[in-house]
Amino acid sequence: MRLTVNGTEHEVEVEPEMPLLWVLRDELNITGPKYGCGIAQCGACTVHVDGVAVRSCQLAIGDLAGGEVTTIEGLGQPESLHAVQQAWVEHQVAQCGYCQSGQIMQAASLLDFNPAPTDADIDAAMSGNLCRCGTYPRIRAAVKAAAQKLQGA
Amino acid sequence: MMKRTLWAPLALLAATGVWAAGETIEINPPAEGSVSTEEGLAAWGRIYEVASHPRCANCHTGESDRPMWSGPSYGKARPHGMNIRAGESRIGAEHILCSTCHTTKDEDWSNANAVPHAAPRVAAEWQLAPVEADWFGRSSVEICRQLRDPERNGDRDMLELAAHLDHDLILHWAWAPGGGREPAPYSLQEHVNDILTWGVAGMPCPEN
Amino acid sequence: MSRVGKIARRTFLIGSAAIAGGVAFGVYAARQPFDNPNLDDLPEGAASFNPWVIVDSEKVTLIAPHADKGQGIFSAQAALIAEELDIELDQVEVSFGMPDKAYYNRALTEAMAGFPLHDTSPTAERVRGFVGGVVKLAMPMMTTGGSTGVPDSYDKLRQAGATARETLKLAASRQSGVPVAELRTEAGAVILPDGTALPYTALAGLAATLPPVTDVPLRDPKEWRLVGKPMNRLDMVAKSTGTLTYGIDHRAEGMLHAAIKVNPRQGGALKGYDASAAQAMPGVKKIVEITGGVAVVADNTWRAFQAAEAIAFDWGEAPYPAEQAEHWAHLSGIFDDDHLNAEARVEGDVEAAEGEEVRGEYRSPYLAHAPLEPLNATVLVTDDRVDIWAGHQIQMFAEQVVSEITGVDQENVHLHNMFIGGSFGHRLEFDFIRQAAEIANQMRGTPVQLTYSREEDFAHDFPRHITMGRGVAKVKGGRVTALDVQIAGQSVMRSQMGRMGLSLPGPDTQLHEGAWDAPYFNLPNLRVRSYRTEALAPVSSWRAVGAGPNVFIYETLLDEAIHAAGADPLEERIRLMGHDVSVKVLEAVGELASWNGPSAGPGRGRGVAYGFSFGVPVATIVEVAATDAGIRIEKAWVVADVGKVIDPVNLENLAQGGTVFGLGHAINCEITYADGMAEQTNYHAHEGMRMYQCPEIRFKALENGAKIRGFGEPPVPPSAPALGNAIFAATGQRIREMPFNKFIDFL
Structure with missing residues (x-):
């Protein structure tokens, strides 16, 4: 499965129902998005998909449908803050x-x-x-x- | 001032989504004249049970742009937590999109809503029902009159109402909500049949 | 270990009597510093003058050993060292360092001496010094808790900075031939009279050969550059860019992820399980038994969670009453001599006092800590060494726990303390460390990261204890003349220390904390009694511990009495208060809020409450509006006296956050048990407060107190009664039980 995160394309081998959050954290080691509740109650996992805020714990990777993902790391870096x-x-x-x-x-x-x-x-x-x-x-x-x-x- | 006006096309998506899980609904209205008013009213009674059920009514809040959390699995009836407001867009575009949490499920995987208390998701854009479809806390008469009024039901006749139930995939969720939530009563097919029965009977509404 | 050590370890020292009764020890020994742990592996050419400062040819490293769970102590420690070291914070590297008894908490024992913290009389101070010495010898605890991070660090770390600075000056003097008295220091360098700057890094080699200069006087606070001024917290940019590595973000080559399922009836047995379905699930590497449950080790946290869910379990019964109603029934039955924890305070004669009686019964529920970062720990066990990457507040005890499980000597067990995504007391517990070690011990050679699912985190929290209060007040002639307060609850300290294998003889002071020591010295008749049980669910320290429930009970009863007396809630509190520092706090909060009585217009009310905890007097005023849709909490004003302010911006943040924490739990939250299990499984049922309910909060700090104090916990206690008192002022409805939303709606 392919996905684009912060402008970089990645290939991951995971089941389609794996939430985007865990693809980011455990498959790609992008740890800015956090796990807090797993049920869209806390918002700690929020990323942008095509520029719109999404709880990444609620978006199955199979449902990403080619959407471009931006995480906190892609919003701005310590030397180039948003x-x-x-x-x-x-x-x-x-x-x-x-x-x-x-x-x-x-x-x-x-x-x-x-x-x-x-x-x-x-x-x-x-x-x-x-x-x-x-x-x-x-x-x-x-x-x-x-x-x-x-x-x- | 809004920088983007995304919500109009997004809202349209809701009516054109594809029900990937593939529940097949048959729309076979009874023959014209074959349903008595009494039978029609009985069908309406069942339709009202569905319309007033929390799985449906919670998102039919009329003028209010706040969805509700009510029903046995929620305890005391209260507005949707987190201060959620669907706005005029009815999809939350002014504040936070419903789809931020209620993501759109495109793939056919069966346990999308298995996790208790997670945000339900369907193969359609999550949204609040139109203002006119004001059901939460409304009486049988009020909902019945709204549903048969073309001015307030999206200009739909009985067949179009049934077709709407078939196509609008958020509605399907009411019968398969998952996560320990109580489903709406009867089945989607039975509900469609009741709509058709009620329609053939001339959409009778109770007196009061 | 010395005999004193053995005695003290077994019978944790509380109260002066226990110590004075049978323990002798050497004052000299108690004053000796511990060895500097940095010297063990110090590279050639690097200097470490004390446990907190290391200088080598490349950089200056400051060790900030207190755990940072959001309170900002990481930055505060660095600033205290850097203040005296004359170095800027962007010139240093700051590290938590490795746990060592050299970092034992000197301030922790202050509250154990049996005197209320507002008592700074010579007698009280002498006993505190004595207790501190005994505990240092017997059980030097490196710990972050009890709002002691700042008081522990304040003198010690400035001294560390000053010692390092003077030693570097001595090295510069040796190198340049210029007398020390003609040298000054600035921005990480010793400056010669001709303006030449000798960077500390260039002096490290020589300084390493010199004995550290000690007994350096500390600077007058008027000269401070960093401390007392608004700081940019060192973790702020990283926390705003997702680049800070919390324990849960630790990654290592070959690391696997683990999830657990442990009997949701806390402490109940694992009777049986069937993991055959889980075994076959994607990514599952191993399924292992742990104490009271089972762990799944997989290649991804989510896969581990999924597989853990797929295991069928047969759980044993809970070792406490299964239903919540039984917990309350039990508490209501322990207001008797058999359960007396302490008659903590008696002034005058409450029974003989004359006046109209006001009675109330009050309840404070179980509450989850539920910090946003779920409990987690990463452990790598090999045959001769264990590494732990986790945030913990009692670091060396965590190492000891892991040593016992793995059989690896404690000196070869290394806890790498990590930034913590909130604790509120939960990171004082050891279950997650123990479980991670049990798992990793069965996977030797492979680093394993255990992450609790949020549901597991709720199920296995040791919540705030439930408390029931009964009070009788008397009023006469427009004044409050007597308060008789009885508090029944579980002993938090016995429950918590019991899990550490420690016993607590005698009373648990937390059961009357915030009530017995409220310095309303002008109240002629006062009695505070507490009653203790250990028969209910296991509980733990929850931000502010006993003072949370107790200040709610005390200040609500007092407010009812003041109302019955027809007095002004703020003025009567000021009249009753006999403690100057606290009087000023109350007066200041009145000024800040422009207090003009509890009525604030139609449908609006104001309430005031005072809380004394961890040595900090705090007064809070809350204003609410009663609307058709419910109560809206509009504003809060908070004034506290912390003795000395380290960082006014961070202090304000803590005041606001603590107030939000207190208010949110007061209105929205409780943990209840059904069938022995916590009914609240995630934030939908226990959220604290969200932004839409958050009032505007104004804060002012005073510095009249005799000692510097920590502020992580003290803002919490007075917020709940201030709100309850405001609701009464707005609506006439007196709410005596938390959470308030059981009785009134909130917007």
Whole structure:
């Protein structure tokens, strides 16, 4: 089975029902997307498929249908941060950080669809991503800052 | 302002998806005039059992863009967790797409919904029913009048309603929800038969 | 091991009486530092002046041994060293290092001396020093817990930095001939009077030959460059780019993945199983038995999960009541002398006190830790060495556990501590380490990574203990005159230490923590009694431990009394409070929130609560709006006194996060048992709080306290009663049981 992740094509030999998350983590060693719940309750595994946020624990690799996958590693790297990642650093959002890959991927997707989200939009878009440490006040602020940054760009 | 307007074509997909699992539905309406009003009302009673069942009604929330979590497997009735709002698009495009979690299953694999409490998925784009199809908490009369009103049922006659049930693969899920959820009553075929029976009887609705 | 060691190991030291009663030890020995573990394998030309600093010709490495589960102690430790070492944080490499008793936690014993932490009298301090010395000799615990990371590190790591700096200056003096007094240090170099910079790395070889300069005075905080200022946490960029390696992300050549199924009735037996279907599933390499269950080893975590699900099991009964109602019934029956844990505090005479009575019964449920990174550990066992890659808070004990399982000497068992994706207390437990070792021991030569499925994580959590409180308050003349508080619960410490093979004689102070030590010194009549059981489900330390339930009980009862007295909830608390530092905290939270009484307009209410835990007074005000669709938690104001702030930004993050944690569990969460199993299997049934329910949270830190304190746990306790009190103010409905959503809807 072939798939494209962060612009690189890969060939994996797995059963079609294996979730994309586990193909990424255990077959390709791309560990930015995290396992948290396995049932779309936490959002830690969020990636983009053709630019849209998807819970990779819920997408069977056989259902990827040629979609191009972007993971947190493909969004931006430490030396070339995406605007959302930059906002996350500036607002010192993370505590344990385990959910933040998913939070950032969800926020980036939100801003792609809705460049100037209201507080209510942010609360609606981001409430599928669980943060057990409770960094929500900082996530809210960072999403707004990233929106401004992206609009100014 | 929305940068993308993806949801309209995505919503269309829902009606054109292919039911890969291949449940075959036969649409054989009874002969015109062969069904009494009484029999039609009895058929409606069963249709209402289906329409008001949580597997169906939870996503028929009318003006509200919030799907519901209700029924025995959910405990106390409440809006879908995570503050989910389907928006005007009914597919969540304004906030978070339904398909972010309810991914679209293209392949024919049987246990897609085996895991309890996971987001159900079908071979169609997950979405909330249209505003007009407002069923959650509605009475038998209210739902019946809506379903027979072409203005509010997508301009469908009885055969088209049956065909819609056959084609709209989200609806099939209601009878095979998996993950320990209670399926809608009867079977899809029985439900289609009831629609046809009710239609041939002239779509009678209860008085109150 | 010394006799003292044996005694102390068997009877963990709690309270001054146990120590003063029969143990003698040498003060001298207690003051001796442990050997520097870095010296064992130090390459030629590298210098290590103490366990926390290594300099070689290439780089400066700081060792930050406390486990970081999100609280930011990794960065805080580095900053404390770098402050005195005069080096910038982007010039150093920071490592967790390898576990060693040289990194034992000096602050952990402070709470064991039997004095409330607000008591800093000479007597209390002397006993604390004594207890600390005994424990250091007997059982030097390297551990991160009890919000002690900062207090343990504060002096010690600055001292480490200063020692290293002065030794490097001495080396520079020897090399240049310039007297030490004329040298200064900056940005990782010793600067000569002519401006020449000698990088520390260039001085390492010479410095390694010199005895470390000790007894260096610490700088005045006014001179600090890093500490006390907003920091960029060292893990922030990595955590924002998916590039940080948590334990679950560890990868090794040839590594296999394991999943387990263990009796969901905690501690119940494995009576039988049929793994024939699982054996034939894709990617399955081996199926092995472990304590109480079975593990599947496969080439991929998901395949291991799938195969584990395919095993049919016959599980034994739970060694505790099967149904939740029996747990509550049991607790309600232990308010008697037979179960008395302690009469922890008596002031005046609550029974003789006059006044109108206010009574209440309160409940705090079991709660799961459920950190987002599921429990996991990677273990490689060979015949003479074991490596463990896992995040753990009691590192050396984890090594000991693995040594016992594998038969490999503990000195050859190496725990590589990893960043932890949340703990809230769960990473103080050893099951996942033990199981990973049991599996890897049956796969010698192959690294095996055990990952708990989320369902397994919930099923095998040792939750927060359930607690029941009964209280009687008396009010007279518009004042609260008496509080009589009884708290019944499971002994967390006995349950937790029992799993470590340790016994706890005497009372478990956690059963009255946050109640007995609440410094409402102006309350004339006060009694706090706690009652103990061990007959219920096994439990563990859950962020803030006893103070969580106890502050909810105490502060709700107090609020009811204040309401009955017709007094203002904030003013009456300030009047009752006899502890200056806490008075200032209460006053400050009132100012921050512009407190003007509990009513905040139609359908709106404000509640206040105070909590004292881990030496930190915290006051929280919550404002709610009662809407048709339910309660909306709109705002929270939090003020705390931590003595000294290390990083104001991180501290604010912890205040916000701790408040969210407290509020979310108070409204949404409980673990209940049915047929001996936890009914909540994943986050759909135990989510804590999500963003849409999260209020705006403002925080202010004060620095009046006598000692520096840790802040990982203290923000949690007062949030739940502050919310309950606000709901009462808005609706008139008094909720005495968590989770609140059983009684009222939330938006």
